Every structure is written in structure tokens, then in C-alpha cells.
Amino acid sequence: MEHFKRSTDTEISLVLTNNADAYVLQRADNFEIPSHIFDKHEFYETDEVIDLLKNLDVDFIVLAGFLWLIPKNLIDAYPGRIVNIHPAILPKFGGKGMYGDHVHNAVIAAGETEGGITIHYVDEHYDEGEYIYQAKYKIDKNDNLEMVKFKGQQLEHLHYPRIIESLVKKIKK
Numbered sequence: 001m002e003h004f005k006r007s008t009d010t011e012i013s014l015v016l017t018n019n020a021d022a023y024v025l026q027r028a029d030n031f032e033i034p035s036h037i038f039d040k041h042e043f044y045e046t047d048e049v050i051d052l053l054k055n056l057d058v059d060f061i062v063l064a065g066f067l068w069l070i071p072k073n074l075i076d077a078y079p080g081r082i083v084n085i086h087p088a089i090l091p092k093f094g095g096k097g098m099y100g101d102h103v104h105n106a107v108i109a110a111g112e113t114e115g116g117i118t119i120h121y122v123d124e125h126y127d128e129g130e131y132i133y134q135a136k137y138k139i140d141k142n143d144n145l146e147m148v149k150f151k152g153q154q155l156e157h158l159h160y161p162r163i164i165e166s167l168v169k170k171i172k173k
Contacts (some may be wrong), residue, residue: 010168018038020039060078062160083132086118093107095127108148117135133163
């Protein structure tokens with residue numbers, strides 16, 4: 001939101017979440033961006049979310065911290081226009097249940113010397129969509145969970161907005 005607040009090319013039209021306590025709702029309010037909270041029924045068994053997106057002329061969807069599998073009707077409505085960021089270098093440490101600290105702890109437990117992020121298109125499977133961008137950081141032998149998370153978040157904040165911006169510009173041509 002911070003990155004795009006001055007953009008003349010890209011606008012954040014809406015923040016969607018299934019978590020009424022998500023901090024992103026406060027952040028959206030601070031940036032005067034409308035938000036909508038949905039439940040599983042609305043998301044999986046209706047077209048209400050798609051209708052809302054279409055009514056707002058949303059043409060690109062960005063996921064961040066969203067844990068549910070995206071339903072086929074939403075993927076079909078936005079082919080090649082839904083992206084996600086994963087806190088590891090896929091295909092390692094991906095799939096159902098691999099998010100947040102679960103990923104970072106698995107990376108540490110495996111004795112990896114590098115961590116990273118993967119920005120990818122979303123398909124009907126967890127973390128299997130085509131990779132758009134990957135970036136790595138070094139894991140030192142004394143790095144704990146907080147340090148690994150911090151290094152990954154630095155890469156996320158550096159690269160995700162820039163990659164999103166370039167993808168949105170491509171579809172607007």
C-alpha cells in the first residue's frame with residue numbers, strides 16, 4: 001500500500017480477507033482503501049467475491065498471507081492475473097500447511113545455507129504456479145527463526161511491489 005499510494009499507473013481498489021482480525025484491515029483503513037471480509041461459503045460456493053472484483057474493475061489480484069486454496073472459478077475469472085509470494089525458494093518448502101513460521105522452521109531444520117522468496121502465479125494447487133521471480137539470502141549457522149524471517153521480509157518488501165508493478169503494466173498495454 002505504501003509503494004502504490006503515489007502510483008499513477010496502479011491503484012489498490014480493494015483489500016479482501018477471510019480474517020476479521022487481520023492487520024491488513026487496519027492498514028487498508030489507514031490508506032482509505034475499501035475492504036471486504038468473506039467466509040468460506042461466500043468464497044467457495046458463490047461468485048460473490050468475483051462479482052465484487054468485477055464491479056470494481058479489478059484486473060489483477062495480489063495475495064499476501066492468504067492461506068486458502070484459490071477456487072477454480074476465481075482462477076478462471078483471472079487467468080494469469082493472480083500472484084502470490086511464498087517465503088522460500090520453491091519448489092522446496094511449499095504446499096499445503098507450508099506458510100509463515102512453518103516454512104522458516106523447516107528451512108532451519110533442514111540446515112539450509114540459503115533462504116529466499118518466490119513470487120509465482122496462482123493455479124489450482126498450493127505453490128505450484130509458474131515462478132515469476134525468486135531471490136535468495138544467506139542463512140548463517142547462528143541465525144534463529146526471527147533472523148531468518150527478517151531476512152525474508154526484507155526481500156519481500158524490496159521485490160514484491162516492484163514485480164507487481166511490472167506485471168500490472170504488462171496487462172495494461
